Amino acid sequence: MNQVAARYESLRRDRRKALIPYLMGGDPGLRETADLLTVLSEAGADLIEVGVPFSDPVADGPIIQAAGQRALNNGCTVAKLLATLKEVLPGLGTPVILMAYYNTLYHRGIERFMAEARESGVAGLIIPDLPPEEAGDLRHYASEYEIGLNFLVAPTSPAERIRQAAEASTGFLYAVSLKGVTGVRNQLPAGIPDFIARIKTQTSKPVGVGFGISTLEQARSIGQLADGVIVGSAIVQAIAEDSSFQKVTAAVRNLKEGLAG
Amino acid sequence: MTENRPGYYGRFGGRYVPETLMAALDELDAAYRRYATDPEFTAELDDLFHHYSGRPTPLYFAERFSRELGKGRIYLKREDLNHTGAHKINNALGQILLAKRMGKKRIIAETGAGQHGVAAATVAAKFGLSCTVYMGEVDIARQSLNVFRMRLLGAEVVPVRSGSRTLKDATNEAMRDWVATVDDSYYLIGSVVGPHPYPMMVRNFQAVIGRETRAQLMQAADKLPDYVVACVGGGSNSMGIFHEFVAEPAVQLVGVEAAGEGLETEHHAATLSKGEPGVLHGALSYLLSDSDGQVLEAYSISAGLDYPGVGPEHSFLKDSGRVNYQAVTDGEALAAFDYLTKTEGIIPALESSHAVAMGMKLAPTLTEGQIMVINLSGRGDKDIHTVAQSMGVVL
Numbered sequence: 001m002n003q004v005a006a007r008y009e010s011l012r013r014d015r016r017k018a019l020i021p022y023l024m025g026g027d028p029g030l031r032e033t034a035d036l037l038t039v040l041s042e043a044g045a046d047l048i049e050v051g052v053p054f055s056d057p058v059a060d061g062p063i064i065q066a067a068g069q070r071a072l073n074n075g076c077t078v079a080k081l082l083a084t085l086k087e088v089l090p091g092l093g094t095p096v097i098l099m100a101y102y103n104t105l106y107h108r109g110i111e112r113f114m115a116e117a118r119e120s121g122v123a124g125l126i127i128p129d130l131p132p133e134e135a136g137d138l139r140h141y142a143s144e145y146e147i148g149l150n151f152l153v154a155p156t157s158p159a160e161r162i163r164q165a166a167e168a169s170t171g172f173l174y175a176v177s178l179k180g181v182t183g184v185r186n187q188l189p190a191g192i193p194d195f196i197a198r199i200k201t202q203t204s205k206p207v208g209v210g211f212g213i214s215t216l217e218q219a220r221s222i223g224q225l226a227d228g229v230i231v232g233s234a235i236v237q238a239i240a241e242d243s244s245f246q247k248v249t250a251a252v253r254n255l256k257e258g259l260a261g
Numbered sequence: 262m263t264e265n266r267p268g269y270y271g272r273f274g275g276r277y278v279p280e281t282l283m284a285a286l287d288e289l290d291a292a293y294r295r296y297a298t299d300p301e302f303t304a305e306l307d308d309l310f311h312h313y314s315g316r317p318t319p320l321y322f323a324e325r326f327s328r329e330l331g332k333g334r335i336y337l338k339r340e341d342l343n344h345t346g347a348h349k350i351n352n353a354l355g356q357i358l359l360a361k362r363m364g365k366k367r368i369i370a371e372t373g374a375g376q377h378g379v380a381a382a383t384v385a386a387k388f389g390l391s392c393t394v395y396m397g398e399v400d401i402a403r404q405s406l407n408v409f410r411m412r413l414l415g416a417e418v419v420p421v422r423s424g425s426r427t428l429k430d431a432t433n434e435a436m437r438d439w440v441a442t443v444d445d446s447y448y449l450i451g452s453v454v455g456p457h458p459y460p461m462m463v464r465n466f467q468a469v470i471g472r473e474t475r476a477q478l479m480q481a482a483d484k485l486p487d488y489v490v491a492c493v494g495g496g497s498n499s500m501g502i503f504h505e506f507v508a509e510p511a512v513q514l515v516g517v518e519a520a521g522e523g524l525e526t527e528h529h530a531a532t533l534s535k536g537e538p539g540v541l542h543g544a545l546s547y548l549l550s551d552s553d554g555q556v557l558e559a560y561s562i563s564a565g566l567d568y569p570g571v572g573p574e575h576s577f578l579k580d581s582g583r584v585n586y587q588a589v590t591d592g593e594a595l596a597a598f599d600y601l602t603k604t605e606g607i608i609p610a611l612e613s614s615h616a617v618a619m620g621m622k623l624a625p626t627l628t629e630g631q632i633m634v635i636n637l638s639g640r641g642d643k644d645i646h647t648v649a650q651s652m653g654v655v656l
């Protein structure tokens with residue numbers, strides 16, 4: 001079993017929900033990424049999502065776009081990011097999932113990417129622009145290298161597509177909470193409970209909910225319905241606002257409290 | 262015809278988009294399939310082509326241009342005479358009829374040169390839909406005339422400041438808008454790019470160019486062309502004229518990309534000549550990218566060719582060898598712009614000037630009785646400032 005699925009299983013046994021903060025790899029620099037992985041892990045992250053900076057991030061809003069641009073401007077490359085992860089992940093104790101756009105993998109070669117990710121200790125992958133029907137090769141190599149795949153479902157996905165995404169997911173199913181790109185939202189859509197219930201009728205795999213979530217209350221209400229909460233822009237913003245990382249530590253603790261009940 | 266399974270041209274094409282859009286693409290595909298063969302829909306589109314846009318556009322025998330360059334006969338397909346000044350309106354009219362039938366209230370579009378933005382704003386005005394056009398800041402600066410035209414037509418023009426601030430980034434922003442507004446907005450893509458069904462649908466709306474060309478040439482010369490030459494940005498005017506002739510092996514098809522400052526420099530937009538397969542804006546196709554797969558900025562003096570991607574069907578036609586893709590530089594395009602203007606009294610768009618330049622290179626090889634058709638995709642009025650600047654003239 002891949003590390004993502006294993007972590008969800010152990011959380012389930014403990015009747016706990018996964019808190020999954022997101023940070024942009026190489027933002028502001030790779031040194032900080034290495035430090036932040038430890039900071040997030042110690043603050044209570046159950047899994048950590050690491051963005052691979054890409055020139056054309058169509059699923060991302062302004063906060064994560066800017067973070068990716070900073071990382072690229074500061075010289076982050078896939079090879080350097082994977083090298084940093086390789087140093088940190090063995091001692092981390094928290095599984096790391098890469099969030100990469102498909103061209104990053106395609107250009108490198110799917111098999112090579114999987115082999116390198118595995119070598120660096122990466123546990124799973126999220127590819128926001130890759131629907132399951134285009135993922136043939138990827139599924140093959142992910143299974144060979146024991147990388148957990150986490151496909152996305154959206155409020156617009158019909159039952160058939162939800163089933164298909166769940167079937168292809170070997171880690172968790174990533175439910176996009178809203179129609180739109182990543183970013184902090186004051187108000188989440190009223191339809192979330194129905195949406196998650198709809199997903200749960202199609203699969204027994206763990207469901208993580210992301211996009212727009214930033215507050216303790218939001219984490220609490222999602223935690224009552226789903227198996228995990230992914231928090232991106234709010235974390236990226238907290239990192240950008242305070243280089244001593246106290247702000248991001250506080251943010252993770254706060255969300256953790258929301259998830260505790 | 263070159264599709265092996267729906268949405269794919271060999272290994273190219275597909276749908277690499279956020280999941281939120283998948284249902285919308287299915288809906289669009291179903292609507293397109295239903296209306297593409299619906300007699301009422303096609304009659305309405307034909308009527309608009311004729312009475313609104315002025316089709317059929319002439320196939321003009323450029324006699325002096327031909328005579329000075331060699332022995333063959335060179336014809337210009339006058340897409341520049343369309344309403345709004347370029348071939349872009351063919352596709353915009355087709356898609357707006359679809360948007361109306363799908364009950365959409367709002368149009369989203371991306372634009373580079375502004376020609377597609379103007380076409381989208383035009384059809385939105387005519388059909389009473391609101392329209393938001395995304396345009397890179399760099400393009401806004403070099404195509405101010407078209408920006409003003411779009412605003413006059415009632416469209417909201419949103420400046421895009423991310424990345425290279427050109428067409429690629431405008432397209433990203435349009436896709437982000439669509440992800441958030443997918444219930445009642447229609448994304449009116451301007452070229453044969455994007456996720457399936459766009460490349461197929463846009464090609465089919467543009468295929469009127471090639472159909473007319475064949476019929477007009479049969480009437481004028483009673484034969485097929487020996488060469489068909491068209492410029493390739495995203496690839497819609499070229500697919501539009503090539504499609505009719507892809508299955509005619511005697512017709513040599515030549516696609517012309519922008520070599521900018523030269524293929525040996527980093528400043529060009531020659532995706533098929535210099536790129537590698539990759540994924541951008543929802544499709545697998547040739548792409549200009551760096552060693553890490555980061556998409557590179559393209560460069561061309563012509564805003565409409567300044568795009569690091571290309572339609573997936575072109576990638577297929579390149580690999581299969583059916584189309585010969587070449588590239589011409591800014592300098593060659595400017596010289597062709599000048600030459601056509603002076604020999605025929607026709608001021609071509611800088612995009613189209615790339616096709617004209619290639620035609621001028623091929624012309625001396627034509628033998629008596631051979632025919633070359635150059636697709637004149639648009640008129641040059643929008644480019645006057647750029648051309649003046651290249652000559653050091655302050656207007």
Ligand SMILES: Cc1ncc(COP(=O)(O)O)c(C=O)c1O
Nearest residue numbers: 376494495496497498565612639
């Ligand atoms: C006149 C003209 N020709 C050609 C193009 C390039 O687009 P395509 O390759 O889709 O025809 C443009 C794009 O703006 C244009 O305005």
